Amino acid sequence: MKKFIIIILLTLSLTTWAQDDTNEEAAAAAAVQAPPIPQADEAKSQADIQLAYKKEYAFLSGQVANIQKRIKAYGSEVKIEKRQIEAEISSLENQLLNAETEASALEDEIYEIQRNSESAQDNQGLMDSTIIQASSTMTEYGFEGFDDNNRENSNRLADLEKMAELINQANALIKKQATITKSKGEFFLPNGTKVKGDILNVGQVASYGHSAQGGGVLAPAGENQFKVWADNDQALNADVFNGSSAGMLPIFLYESSIKAIEEKQGKTVLSVINSGGMIAWIITVLGLFALLLIIMRIGFLKSASASTEKLLAHVVEKIKAGDLKAAITYAGSKSSSSARVLLSALRNLNRDRDHLEDIISESILHESAQLNRFGSLIMVVATVAPLLGLLGTVTGMISTFDIITEFGTGDPKLLSSGISIALVTTEVGLAVAIPALMFGNILSGWAERIKDDMEKAALRAINVYQKVAE
């Protein structure tokens, strides 16, 4: 750095010097026109040059010292300045930092304020919608609204006042609805005539009507009208109005008096079968047929099994007494199938055993046709009835979906009532199949037992006879 400065200074001085030279040359040039200089001697000129040199040297070294001094001064100056500048920079940096923290604090504050304003807006909206909702709910019970349109801006109620007003109204209404009120009014009798009379309201959930023509428990008939519900007790109802009621009181609870409530038609067996249509009737006929068969089969089996025990006891007694003829006539006098089997055994008692057993099993086979009669038919009904029910359900579903493709699914009543009617045939089918299955099974078991009994009775008779014969 210093060298560089020195060099620069040297060049500067040299240039100035050169300019001096040019001035000297110009002077020289001017001197050319002057008379020529006389020749100097060598030694003097040498000495002159030496002198000039010395002068020049002294001058230059002075200059150098001067410059060096200046450089020193300049360096110290620079140092001071640098220090000043650095101090300034650090102070500025501090300032910047302070400003930045202030800015972020301000931003936070702005955000907070925004949030507060948003929540305030939300609350305002909530308040408005609550007021609107409450007003519309209360208008159902005779509230006229705050008629803001007819008031000056300054005169309008504040939101909080509105809220307080609405809450007061609602409280009054709740108190009113929790009491039993009596008033004059009109209602419909079950036959559809409109009568004037007293109406007793139990809050807003139940009503009783009383008039000279009749009265009773009231149910909503739509549009704030009421009708007498079908099943009620006139005397009890009159007692309610005289204030002397005792014991249980029928009540019809409703949600609102706007929506009419239709009385559901009571389901009878016939109406259910009718709603199932043709297939339900077919199943019913099958069921009645099966019932007839079951009754007949019970009759057959009863006559077949008629007191086998008693008959056998008699016959065995007679055989033991050695009176085979009496036994045969006794067995012949009875008409049950076990008697017939016994008879065939008794008639052939003298044959050899194998032959005799063949005869008995043949006669049992003959009787079993009678015992098994209708057995398989009942089981067929029990199998077919649920299948028919399923068929009815499937066809019902198909027609329901046909209706839906035509009218769409806008009305749930179409779909659900269609399905419920379709299910009726399944119900009827099962209702027929279950008893048929049960009785068919039990009667088959009974028939098997009767066959067993007949076989055993014949065996007993043979055994006793052979014992006696020995």
Added chain:
Amino acid sequence: MNVFQDVWGYLESGGYVMPPLFIITVVLWWTLGYRMMSLQRGTVRGTRNLVYRYMHGKLPSKSNGVLVRALSKGMALRKENLPHLRRHLDDAFVDEDREIRKYKVLITTLVLVAPLLGLLGTVSGMIETFDSLGDMSLFSQSGGIAGGISQALITTQMGLAVSIPGLIVNGILDKKQKQLEIDLAQLKDFLCSPIPGLEA
């Protein structure tokens, strides 16, 4: 009292198939109990062993199982030296045969019918549900959507609850009965053949 009311409420919510199901339950378990009592062997030993113990008078006198009864009848008949002993045995064992077969058909039928009754209740509950869906009445005098669904579920549950235990117990009893039939047949064979040590 509370339990009774709970049961009554349960039966009421199931609709018209509940009383028959209840009756079926009572009858089923009564008959199952009867069969359990009647299918007693009276001994744990095999038939051959039984005959020897009888000869040596080692049989427990109080036991009145099916096999023991049949054996005492059979031995009495054997002492009479009858021709066609097997036929007499057939005749003598009739009571036992009848006893071990008693109520078998009834139990099988009841076990078959109970789930079907449950299904019937389910169908009628579904009908109620779809009827109420039409006018969207969740609860109504006749049951409504909720009542219909609860009826549908409760009846099937009841049907299965009656049927499944009955089916299991019935299976065990049927196996016992088969074993007893085999034992009785063996006993007949054994009594009809000469028994060493008895004739001497």
